[in-house]
Amino acid sequence: AEFEEFFGHLLEDHESGFVEAIHRMISRGLSIESIYLDLLVPSAVRMGQRWVDDCSDFVAVTVAVGRLQALLRQYSADFCAEAARPPAGRRILLAQPDDETHMFGLSVVAEFFRRDGWDVVGGVAGTGIDPVQRVRSEWFDVAGISVGSELKLTWLRDRIEAMRQYSHNPDLVVMVGGPLFSADPSRVQWVGADLTSDAGSAPAAADRILSDRARAKSSRPPTAGSDPLR
Numbered sequence: 001a002e003f004e005e006f007f008g009h010l011l012e013d014h015e016s017g018f019v020e021a022i023h024r025m026i027s028r029g030l031s032i033e034s035i036y037l038d039l040l041v042p043s044a045v046r047m048g049q050r051w052v053d054d055c056s057d058f059v060a061v062t063v064a065v066g067r068l069q070a071l072l073r074q075y076s077a078d079f080c081a082e083a084a085r086p087p088a089g090r091r092i093l094l095a096q097p098d099d100e101t102h103m104f105g106l107s108v109v110a111e112f113f114r115r116d117g118w119d120v121v122g123g124v125a126g127t128g129i130d131p132v133q134r135v136r137s138e139w140f141d142v143a144g145i146s147v148g149s150e151l152k153l154t155w156l157r158d159r160i161e162a163m164r165q166y167s168h169n170p171d172l173v174v175m176v177g178g179p180l181f182s183a184d185p186s187r188v189q190w191v192g193a194d195l196t197s198d199a200g201s202a203p204a205a206a207d208r209i210l211s212d213r214a215r216a217k218s219s220r221p222p223t224a225g226s227d228p229l230r
Contacts, residue, residue: 007043010064011056022071032079036108037200040068044104045179065104072107080115092142092206094122095129097152106146108199109177116203131159136166142206143167144175153180153191158190171217173209175202 003024008223009184011019022035047064050056056064092113094106110123143163147156150189160174174193181187181196188196197205 003039003042006039007046008087010043010047010067011060015067018067032075033200035075036072036079036111040071041105041108041199044068057075067154068104069107072104076111077112078140079111082090089117089206089212090141091119091121091139092132092144093129093140094120094144095131095134097155098128100146100148102151103229105177105199106144109146109202110143112199113203113206116207116218118203132162132166135163135172136168138174139168140173140212141169144177144202146182148178152179153187154172157191164192171213173206177202180227 002021006021009021012018021160022039025035025039026032036155044065047056047061051061094110094113095125096103096106110120113120122214123136131143131145134140145156145159147153156176160176163172163174169172173195175200176188176193177193178197182198185196188194195205196207
């Protein structure tokens with residue numbers, strides 16, 4: 001019921017309704033994480049569906065998603081303070097195609113990585129980034145790319161192949177996101193990525209695969225002729 005109330009206010013011409021609705025939820029103890037995952041993300045998904053179903057025009061969708069982005073920025077500091085985790089010492093690049101229209105999900109993913117202490121490049125500004133050039137010139141532990149259309153899957157596969165070939169970090173972990181991979185996880189392997197995950201679980205999933213690779217690397221026997229103490 002609260003979600004329906006909030007979403008109804010989101011479609012109104014004035015902003016007071018949805019702002020007051022969020023304030024009421026926070027005042028009764030609802031966490032910012034729950035606001036993000038149970039309110040803002042589903043609202044963005046529904047706005048996208050309204051566009052597909054021709055229930056809302058481009059202007060209405062743009063205004064509504066802009067309001068969601070503003071709320072994301074407004075509560076970013078409070079969201080990070082909820083966990084207050086120390087710096088992870090890890091770096092992630094978040095990008096998407098330049099003509100991608102579904103941008104909100106990547107912004108939410110960026111918030112969760114920042115809260116876990118990651119250095120995040122991209123995210124809300126993920127468009128305009130050439131992921132191949134960035135991983136070639138800078139060190140990243142993880143690269144995450146989001147696409148919203150099946151038409152972009154070949155583009156994504158080509159980019160991932162090039163990233164693995166030219167990455168400054170030869171052990172780069174590649175994550176992919178978007179409803180395409182939630183609906184069909186087999187696409188993760190097809191595009192050549194390592195994993196997919198929802199926003200809330202993404203930092204832990206990335207950390208897990210990095211830790212597993214580090215343990216596997218440390219347990220390998222030294223190659224012939226190498227100094228085991230080096």
